[in-house]
Amino acid sequence: MTEPTVLVATAGAVRTITLNRPAALNSFTAAMHGELLPALQQAADDKAIRALIITGSGRGFCAGQDLMDPAMTGDVDVGAVIERCYRPLATRLRTMPVPVIAAVNGVAAGAGANMALCCDFVLAARSASFIQAFSKIGLVPDCGGSWLLPRLVGRARALGLAMSGDKLPAEEAERIGLIWKCVDDAALMDSAQALAAKLCLMPSRALAETRRLLDSAMAMDFGDAITQEADTQRELGRAGDFAEGVAAFFAKRPPVFRDR
Numbered sequence: 001m002t003e004p005t006v007l008v009a010t011a012g013a014v015r016t017i018t019l020n021r022p023a024a025l026n027s028f029t030a031a032m033h034g035e036l037l038p039a040l041q042q043a044a045d046d047k048a049i050r051a052l053i054i055t056g057s058g059r060g061f062c063a064g065q066d067l068m069d070p071a072m073t074g075d076v077d078v079g080a081v082i083e084r085c086y087r088p089l090a091t092r093l094r095t096m097p098v099p100v101i102a103a104v105n106g107v108a109a110g111a112g113a114n115m116a117l118c119c120d121f122v123l124a125a126r127s128a129s130f131i132q133a134f135s136k137i138g139l140v141p142d143c144g145g146s147w148l149l150p151r152l153v154g155r156a157r158a159l160g161l162a163m164s165g166d167k168l169p170a171e172e173a174e175r176i177g178l179i180w181k182c183v184d185d186a187a188l189m190d191s192a193q194a195l196a197a198k199l200c201l202m203p204s205r206a207l208a209e210t211r212r213l214l215d216s217a218m219a220m221d222f223g224d225a226i227t228q229e230a231d232t233q234r235e236l237g238r239a240g241d242f243a244e245g246v247a248a249f250f251a252k253r254p255p256v257f258r259d260r
């Protein structure tokens, strides 16, 4: 029987998706794209899920495109691969209705690194690393990397990482603001679970709107950003979670948020 290329597990309101091609450092094949995107969609559609963790099996997180997969390499239109596989993947991650945590257990290279950066929180094991491997094979950053990198670390560092293709250790990635946090290897999954458990208790809809606001405000002037804040607060102000949050505050009890 063929092994699934992604493993899906649910514990309470936390869904964990594990990339499962450890012998090739969980690099993307057409088959893996064919399983990963539906798994993300299922997590998005399932109203019982309130946080998502993505991690890798074995010693790697994801080494980007599988350079041996005949369905995606050789005489193929690489632009079409981006449109067919990486645009939907990056877009799905950036618009999930729940927070997404990348638990980066090992090397994250090429589109694997940028898939992690598409997530809301990147928690990395101390031994993990990030490589913009594209320049080494004559390509440019994809899976949203050209947009994400300069916004996360500024133009100078983004260019340095993307042009050099150098390996960036997790501690350094945290120091320059590329990722949220670096933790000891043995603590990675417990830390990811603890963060997911905390996020599950928070107002999912407001968190998703927070991401949308921060991303779109980057291309706005100050006034338009405030207009966007007003429009969003107007909507959220009418929603159940706001009423619940305020009621819980005055009742001195923990809130029970339900909107998604």
Ligand code: T3D
Pocket: 023, 024, 025, 027, 063, 064, 065, 066, 067, 068, 072, 073, 078, 081, 082, 107, 109, 110, 111, 112, 131, 133, 134, 137, 139, 142
């Ligand atoms: O269609 C398109 O091409 C467009 C899309 C592009 C998106 C992209 O992601 S382009 C970038 C593709 N990724 C890379 O170029 C990274 C290639 N891998 C590496 O540079 C290194 O493997 C790492 C730095 C990530 C890790 O190095 P190391 O020394 O820890 O491991 P290793 O020995 O190189 O790899 C272990 C095995 O995984 C090895 O197989 P083997 O020899 O044990 O049978 C290696 O061939 C395999 N592997 C690693 N990365 C890939 C891979 N196999 C296929 N594709 C890979 N990307």
